[in-house]
Amino acid sequence: MQTHTVTTPFGRRPMTLGMIASQVTAQNAPEGATVHKWHAFRDIKEARIALGATDRALAILDALLSFHPETAFYGDSALIVWPSNEQLIGRANGMSPTTLRRHLANLVECGLVVRRDSPNGKRYARKGQGGDIEQAYGFDLSPIVARAVEFKELAEAVRAEKKAYKVVKERLTICRRDIVKMIEAGIEEGVPGNWGTVHLEYQAIIGRLPRTAPRQVLEAIAAELDDLWTQIRDVLESFVKTQNMDANESRSDRHIQNSNTESKNESESRFGIKREESGSAGGADNLRSLPKRELPLGIVLDACPNVLWLTKGGDISHWREFLAAADLVRPVLGISPSAWEDAQVAMGEQPAAITLAAIYQRSDQIKSPGGYLRNLTERAKEGKFSPWPMIMALLRAKLDAAKSTGAGIEEAESELGAAKRLDRTEKRLEISDSLRSSLNRRDR
Structure with a gap:
């Protein structure tokens, strides 16, 4: 018959208030409580982190539970097991003695087991004349029964959080x-x-x-x-x-739609900006404006200063830097790679970059930059688009803004005048293919 309940650990291990709390909990197990030990162990594994138990400590607890012959634990039964360290190591997959002792201490700290140490620290049981166990020293598994409801609630909370x-x-x-x-x-x-x-x-x-x-x-x-x-x-x-x-309207009024020559302009109005003048003239004129006249970098940057915001240091001194900046502008405007590639093929790499900079400069007025660029690309494929008018329009807008504020008027007028002079000079120098052939025949 057990005459005394051991409360203090053997040797140098100190006694803590946590140990006393665990012992009190183990002694206050509900009367008549019955717990399936492996169901409780499953809940403990689910709530391992909340309980503060390590994975190695649970491996040792699994081994300790296996040493008790009964599957059902009762609140009023003796639940002490006394395996040696060698036996525990064998059932804990060959864990080293140092690791075993460290994680046994973790089980005690978490309140999952209670130590019942003998006077010499050995684990054993003393039996009476009838074969009944009178006194046992080892690990008390009573907290498994006493805290079974707590383990289940913690496990459900952990499962709900995972879900x-x-x-x-x-x-x-x-x-x-x-x-x-x-x-x-x-x-x-x-x-x-x-x-x-x-x-x-x-x-x-x-x-x-x-x-x-x-x-x-x-x-x-x-x-x-x-x-x-x-x-x-x-x-x-x-x-x-x-x-x-x-x-639906087009199906009911098809004859009206077919007779409307301005339908293309109406579709372009969805992009939130008026159609730009292409700057092209009649194909039969000897002195005509070619659609691919090269714009100076300085004039482009004067008309589209916003592109400098995306460059490192806020400066562009070469066309290659301008082209690199255009690659940064495209995703900012939300233009797809396919639309940008089509524009570069139809317009040329440099004119496409200038066009993109002009669109970025007026992004607050353009509802769909991608759709607007595709529209300009289609016109470029027909030879009816040049970025010149867009740049001239931006310079005029800059001059108008300067006049309204009274600041920077001279600079804006100078920039616009330079662009106009360059435009007129290139128009005078550009001749049609037929006129060039006629002059060549005269030279011969």
Whole structure:
């Protein structure tokens, strides 16, 4: 018969208030409580981090539970096991003695087991005349019964948190995929909207997403992405509904649509900017304006100073630096790589970069930079577009703004005058192919 309950550890191990608390909890197990030891162990594994237990400590607890012959633990039964360190090492997959002692201490600190040390520190049981155990020294597994409800609640909370974390991760992944593909669709389909700004807003939200983050942070970012998703979706749906209405009208009034010669200009008005003058003249004129006259870099930068914002140091001194800056402008405006490649093929690399800089300069007036560039590309393929008029228009706007504010008038007039003189000089020097052939025949 057990006459005394051991409360202090053997040797140099100190007694702590945590040990006393664990012993009190073990003694206060609910009467008549029955716990399946492996079900309780499963809950402990789920709540391992919340309990502060290590994975090696759980391997030792698994071994300790295996030394008790019963599967069902009762609150009023003796639950002390006394395996030697060698036996524990054998069942704990060959763990070293030092590691075993360290993680046994972890089990005691977490309150999962209680030490019942003998006078000499050995683990054994003393039996009476009838074979019943009178006194046992080893590890008391009573906390498994006493805290079974707590373990179950912790495990359920951990499982719910894991599920919520997985759900918000899936939500983030789908939302990011939807936003990127909807922005691409808006650009490719020419839907009116400042898609460059939308893309920058999306990048700003994603930029705050750390590599590893708690669920609360992920949910806050997911909420912001949901709002952006809703805005983009509304724009695309509104555009689709508008297109469907236009299609219905075209089917009912087909003869009116066919007789309207200004339909192309009406479609361009969706981009929020008037059609630029191409600067081309009749093909039969001997002194005509060729569509690929080269613009000086200085005049282009005077007309499009905003492109300097994207360069390192805010300075461009060579065309190669200007072309590199244009590559930075494209994603800012939300122009797709395919639209940019088509523009470079149709206009040439340098004129396309000038055109992009002019669009960036007037981005506040252009609702769909990608659609506007595609429109200019089509005109360039027909030989009806040159960036000259765009640059001249920007210089005139700069002069008008200077006149309204009264500052920088002389500089703006000088820039516009230089551009006009260069334009007139090149027009005088440019001759048609037929006139050039006639002069060559005369020289012979």
